[in-house]
Amino acid sequence: MIIAANLKTNLTRAETGVYVEELESYMKAHDISQEVLVFPATSSLNEHNGEVIIGAQNAYPTNSGAFTGEIGLDHLNEFSIKTILIGHSERRHILGETQVELVKKFNFYKEQGFKIVYCVGEPLEKREAGKTQMMEYIGAQYEGIDTAYENLIIAYEPVWAIGTGLTPTLEDIQAIHTDLKEKSHAPLLYGGSVKVNNAKEVLELQNVDGILVGSAALYAEHFCSMIQFAQDI
Numbered sequence: 473m474i475i476a477a478n479l480k481t482n483l484t485r486a487e488t489g490v491y492v493e494e495l496e497s498y499m500k501a502h503d504i505s506q507e508v509l510v511f512p513a514t515s516s517l518n519e520h521n522g523e524v525i526i527g528a529q530n531a532y533p534t535n536s537g538a539f540t541g542e543i544g545l546d547h548l549n550e551f552s553i554k555t556i557l558i559g560h561s562e563r564r565h566i567l568g569e570t571q572v573e574l575v576k577k578f579n580f581y582k583e584q585g586f587k588i589v590y591c592v593g594e595p596l597e598k599r600e601a602g603k604t605q606m607m608e609y610i611g612a613q614y615e616g617i618d619t620a621y622e623n624l625i626i627a628y629e630p631v632w633a634i635g636t637g638l639t640p641t642l643e644d645i646q647a648i649h650t651d652l653k654e655k656s657h658a659p660l661l662y663g664g665s666v667k668v669n670n671a672k673e674v675l676e677l678q679n680v681d682g683i684l685v686g687s688a689a690l691y692a693e694h695f696c697s698m699i700q701f702a703q704d705i
């Protein structure tokens with residue numbers, strides 16, 4: 473299974489270093505064979521040799537250039553980073569990234585052979601509009617994306633469940649994952665208010681290949697418990 477932590481705009485580089493080392497020691501001590509990904513804030517990226525895979529939360533589709541405030545491939549290469557998160561709802565809705573921009577980013581990092589965690593998910597009004605509209609909305613987020621890319625991981629994250637403590641029912645998660653698996657055979661993670669108290673039941677669902685965790689992953693101890701659940705399934 474794939475257990476991923478999105479640290480968002482939290483943990484400094486020093487704190488991230490301690491965090492990742494805590495995960496490494498846990499994984500070593502408990503013989504963890506799951507794929508563990510951590511996405512630190514951009515300024516917390518660093519070279520890392522170990523089992524934990526470090527990925528970027530964002531980067532511009534360029535080697536380098538005049539894109540103020542962005543980083544490019546050269547900056548990721550400096551730290552041997554070959555994994556990137558694309559399409560997170562906070563980038564779509566707060567930073568205003570469009571599907572066209574996301575596709576450019578996807579294609580650029582795909583060309584570089586990156587492992588790409590590509591996020592999809594609907595806002596509350598689309599969910600409340602009924603299944604057809606909701607699936608159409610999510611379907612549009614697949615447009616232009618090579619769903620057969622070998623290093624693709626998809627994360628289904630309902631926008632209304634991110635950081636809110638709300639989650640779809642387990643039946644809903646399973647049903648949507650089953651539908652989404654028809655669009656791509658890539659591993660499919662669930663994300664949105666996964667915590668220690670619900671991670672196990674989510675991980676046990678059919679067509680759930682892992683989880684993407686935000687707030688609850690900030691505590692290494694909690695994140696390690698979730699890694700352990702995945703290991704024990």
Ligand code: PEP
Pocket residue numbers: 478629633634635636663664665666684685686687688
């Ligand atoms: C996320 O940001 O990807 C996420 C799932 O956040 P949270 O776990 O806090 O809902």
